[in-house]
Amino acid sequence: MGRRHNETEATRFSFLILLSVGLISCALVYACVSMVFRTNINSSVLEFNSMALVGEGGNVGGEGDLGGESGGCCRGIDNLELWGAAVKWGSEFKFNSSEECCRACKAMCTGNDGPCLCDTWVFCGNREACGSKFGECWLKKQKDAMEPDKQEEGKTVSWTSGIIFGKGEGIVGLKTKYGTLHIKLFPDCAPHSVAYILQLLTLRHCAGCQFYRAENRGEIWDSEGHHIKNAAYGPPFALIQGTLETVGSKFKNIPTEDCPTIRRGSVAWIGSGPEFFISLANHEEWEKSYTVFGSVLPEDMKIAEKIAHLPTKPDVWNNVNVSVLQEHVPLSIQRIKTRHGHLTTSVKID
CATH class of the missing domain: 2.40.100.10 (Cyclophilin-like)
Incomplete structure (x- = not known):
C-alpha cells in the first residue's frame, strides 16, 4: 500500500499559505504606516515654510503678522545700514539678492513664540561699491525693533536694510x-x-x-x-x-x-x-x-x-x-x- 501523503502535503501547503498571508499583511501594514508618516512629515514641513513666509497664524493679506497680500513681500531701504547684535555673520553668509537675505531672516520668525530670532537684515548688493563684501547678508537682532539702531545712511552707503516684526510687535x-x-x-x-x-x-x-x-x-x-x-x-x-x-x-x-x-x-x-x-x-x-x-x-x-x-x-x-x-x-x-x-x-x- 502506498504512503498516505495527502495529510502531510495539505499541512505543508496550509502552512505555506498562512506564512505568505502573514508576510503580505506585514508588508501592507508597513506600507500604510510609512505613507502616513511621510505625509505627516511633509505637512509639517509645508506648514513651517508657510509660517516662515506668511507669519502668525498662517494668515495672509491685511491680517497676516508679517504683512503683504501674499505674505511674500521682502523689501528694504537702500543706502541704509542698520546695526544690532549679529545672529548670522555676513562674511560667512552670502546671497545673490536682498530678497534672499530678507527671506533668510523671515525663516527665523515663524510667529509662534513671540519676538523673532532675527528682526533685521542687512545686505550688500552693489558689486562695485561692496567689493569683497558683495553678497554679504547680516542677520541681526535689535534691542527694540520699533527703534532700530541705525549705523549710517546716505548715497555713499552701499547697504540695503530691512526690519521684520514678529508676533505682537509692530x-x-x-x-x-x-x-x-x-x-x-x-x-x-x-x-x-x-x-x-x-x-x-x-x-x-x-x-x-x-x-x-x-x-x-x-x-x-x-x-x-x-x-x-x-x-x-x-x-x-x-x-x-x-x-x-x-x-x-x-x-x-x-x-x-x-x-x-x-x-x-x-x-x-x-x-x-x-x-x-x-x-x-x-x-x-x-x-x-x-x-x-x-x-x-x-x-x-x-x-x-x-x-x-x-x-x-x-x-x-x-x-x-x-x-x-x-x-x-x-x-x-x-x-x-x-x-x-x-x-x-x-x-x-x-
Whole structure:
C-alpha cells in the first residue's frame, strides 16, 4: 500500500499559505504606516515654510503678522545700514539678492513664540561699491525693533536694510475719542512708509493728524466687506480718510511701495502721502493703486465703522461726490505692546 501523503502535503501547503498571508499583511501594514508618516512629515514641513513666509497664524493679506497680500513681500531701504547684535555673520553668509537675505531672516520668525530670532537684515548688493563684501547678508537682532539702531545712511552707503516684526510687535494705535484703532505695520512690504510712522512715534505730538472724511458701506458692501452683486461701487466709498502730517514739519513724499488689492481693514496712502485712508470694504475695482502699509486689527473695525457713521456734509473733489465730516476727528499715535496676549499702551503722542 502506498504512503498516505495527502495529510502531510495539505499541512505543508496550509502552512505555506498562512506564512505568505502573514508576510503580505506585514508588508501592507508597513506600507500604510510609512505613507502616513511621510505625509505627516511633509505637512509639517509645508506648514513651517508657510509660517516662515506668511507669519502668525498662517494668515495672509491685511491680517497676516508679517504683512503683504501674499505674505511674500521682502523689501528694504537702500543706502541704509542698520546695526544690532549679529545672529548670522555676513562674511560667512552670502546671497545673490536682498530678497534672499530678507527671506533668510523671515525663516527665523515663524510667529509662534513671540519676538523673532532675527528682526533685521542687512545686505550688500552693489558689486562695485561692496567689493569683497558683495553678497554679504547680516542677520541681526535689535534691542527694540520699533527703534532700530541705525549705523549710517546716505548715497555713499552701499547697504540695503530691512526690519521684520514678529508676533505682537509692530503695532501702533491711532487713538480717537471714539476708541483706538490698533494697526499692524508691514515693514517688509512698505519699509519707507513704516519708517515714517516710526519717526512719528519719536515726536512729542502729532498736531494736525486727524480724520476728515467718512463714508460708510451703504448698501454696496456687506458687513464683511464683500461687494453686493449688481450694486454700484460708490458713493459712498466705504472708507475713512485723514492725514498723518504734523503741523510745523516738512513732509517728504513716500515712494510707491507694495500695492496689493485693498481689503477691509487696509491702511493705505493716497498718492505719496501724508493723506491716508482705512478701507471698510474689499475694493478689487481699485486695481492695486495704493501703497498699503498696515492693517487694522479685525476687532477694532467697529471703531472705524463708528467714525464712518458720524454726521457728514456733501462735497465735490475732482468731480467726485464725497462726504466730509462735519467735525474733524483728531487722532494721536501710540506705540502698542502685548503682555500675556493683551494689548497695552506704552507710548502716547498727542
